[in-house]
Amino acid sequence: MAKILVVDDERSVRDSIKDVLEYEKHEVLLAENGKEAIDMIKDHNFDLMFCDIKMPKMDGNEVLERVRIMIPELPVIMISGHGNIDSAVKCIKMGAFDYIEKPPEYSRILVSVKNALEKKSLETETKTLRKKVASKYQMIGNSKEINHVKDLIERVAPTDARVLIIGANGTGKEVVAHWLHEKSNRNKAPFVEVNCAAIPSELIESELFGHEKGSFTSAHKQRIGKFEQAHGGTLFLDEIGDMSLSAQAKVLRALQENKISRVGSDKDINVDVRVIAATNKDLSQEIDEKKFREDLYHRLSVIVIRVPKLNERIEDIPLLAEHFIEQACIEQGIAKKTISEDAIEALKNIKWTGNIREFRNVIERMVILGSKTISAKDVETYAFTLR
Numbered sequence: 001m002a003k004i005l006v007v008d009d010e011r012s013v014r015d016s017i018k019d020v021l022e023y024e025k026h027e028v029l030l031a032e033n034g035k036e037a038i039d040m041i042k043d044h045n046f047d048l049m050f051c052d053i054k055m056p057k058m059d060g061n062e063v064l065e066r067v068r069i070m071i072p073e074l075p076v077i078m079i080s081g082h083g084n085i086d087s088a089v090k091c092i093k094m095g096a097f098d099y100i101e102k103p104p105e106y107s108r109i110l111v112s113v114k115n116a117l118e119k120k121s122l123e124t125e126t127k128t129l130r131k132k133v134a135s136k137y138q139m140i141g142n143s144k145e146i147n148h149v150k151d152l153i154e155r156v157a158p159t160d161a162r163v164l165i166i167g168a169n170g171t172g173k174e175v176v177a178h179w180l181h182e183k184s185n186r187n188k189a190p191f192v193e194v195n196c197a198a199i200p201s202e203l204i205e206s207e208l209f210g211h212e213k214g215s216f217t218s219a220h221k222q223r224i225g226k227f228e229q230a231h232g233g234t235l236f237l238d239e240i241g242d243m244s245l246s247a248q249a250k251v252l253r254a255l256q257e258n259k260i261s262r263v264g265s266d267k268d269i270n271v272d273v274r275v276i277a278a279t280n281k282d283l284s285q286e287i288d289e290k291k292f293r294e295d296l297y298h299r300l301s302v303i304v305i306r307v308p309k310l311n312e313r314i315e316d317i318p319l320l321a322e323h324f325i326e327q328a329c330i331e332q333g334i335a336k337k338t339i340s341e342d343a344i345e346a347l348k349n350i351k352w353t354g355n356i357r358e359f360r361n362v363i364e365r366m367v368i369l370g371s372k373t374i375s376a377k378d379v380e381t382y383a384f385t386l387r
Contacts, residue, residue: 002047002117003027007037007063008079009055013102017050017079020109034058038066046074048116053080053087061094068095073123075116079104137178140323141316145308149176156303157183162255164300165278167307170357173278174238176305180276181234189233192226197239204247206263209254215264227260230273240300241281241292251275252296275300310352310359318344320356324363325374337367339374346379 004026008014011032018028029044031037035058037051049067053060064076078091081102088099097119098112139150156163157180165173174193181191199207206216210225226235237243243251254260255275259268277300286292310317321339329336352358362383370378 001025001027002113003029003045004048004050004113005029005031005037005040005044005046006050007031007034007055007060008050008052009033010052013052013079013104017104017109020106021113024110024113026113034060034063037063038070041067041070041074046071047120048113049074049076051076051078053078053091054082061091064091064094064096073120075120077112077116137175137182138323139172139175139179140320141313142319143308143313143316145313146316149305149307152303152305153179153183156180156305158185160274161302162274162300163276163303163305164283164297165276165305165307166283167278167280168309168355169280170355171307171309172356173280173307174236176307177234177236177238177276177278181236184234184274186233186274190230191234191236192230193236193238194226195238197242201244201247204244205250208247209250209260209262211263212265215262219264223262225260225262227254227271227273228269231271233273235273235275237275237277239279240277241279241283241286245291245293248293248296252293252299255296255299310355314348317348317359320359321347321363324360325367328364328367332364332368334367335372337370337372337374340376342376343374343379346376347383350379350383 004021006014006017006021006028007030008017009032014030014032018030021028029040029046031040033055034051037049038058041049051060051063051067055063060078060080064078067074067076072095075097076095077098077100078088078096079100079102080087091099097116100108100112139146141147153176163177163180165176167173177193178191181187194207196204206219206223206225208225208227210223210228211219213219213222237251250260254271254273258271258273260271261268283292283297287294287297321344325337325339328334347359347362354361362379365382366374366378369382
């Protein structure tokens, strides 16, 4: 059930739309002019709005313009007894969801309402997911080293420059990639991630470029590859140092020509993708050993961002500890815990070979098993590793 506002200076029109909507179990409020509608919007949380165009005091276009400023996510369906193509186009350009002529037909109202509410629901779900992603990929810390990384992201993200992220395992290379995407002009388009180390070398080309039905034994149907899935957005090639040489050659061509071809096809497909790559390997050594193409390296490394190890930014440990404690308490349904100064000092003295990933695991372990106030004793007891 949705809460819907109907605005029209004709009582008969208001009542007829109200009857249709209430029959479908929606809650309906009425306004007879634009000024009354604006006041009601301030006091109520509406899911949808019907608005007449020709009204005294404030016409529908002005109401629409104000609503787009006040609540841009509120779908507005414009209605008019003087319908023509020009007025419909004008309303849509101003941000209206739909345009209906008077007298509004029963089926037309229901279809428009259904579509508008589905779109609003999808947008709300997308915003929720984006908030979850933003929470997961926060970059915590104020050290000189991490601030340098943040500064590079701010400067590079709005461009389409390719970025190579280097750093040890667990330092947060994926977080940097997500930040680059979220702060770019492509952030409304897909962010597609490929872990090159997790895909067998014989399947990596199919994963990246797709394949046609019957192109190899297990190709029972056509597959769209990651390059096509990321069209208009960002493709993150994680652990690119583990990619096979044959796949590297195809990636190089895609970067040079903005074209790919699926396995089993010689047809070119245009792609518009920003590629961000990451590795924990020394690619210069991989090049010397003929395991990585030098020309691909130069294509990928327009900008290089090095993510520091945790032991290179130990002054960030207090902030990281607080952040991960709060996060773990929420995720595990545990009452909020604190951490003592001596525990912080103990954490600073550990050699974090697993970096942020290991640090987070230790914090979560202490939240679950440790005292209400995490102490140095808890660090000594629970910060064990496989070193």
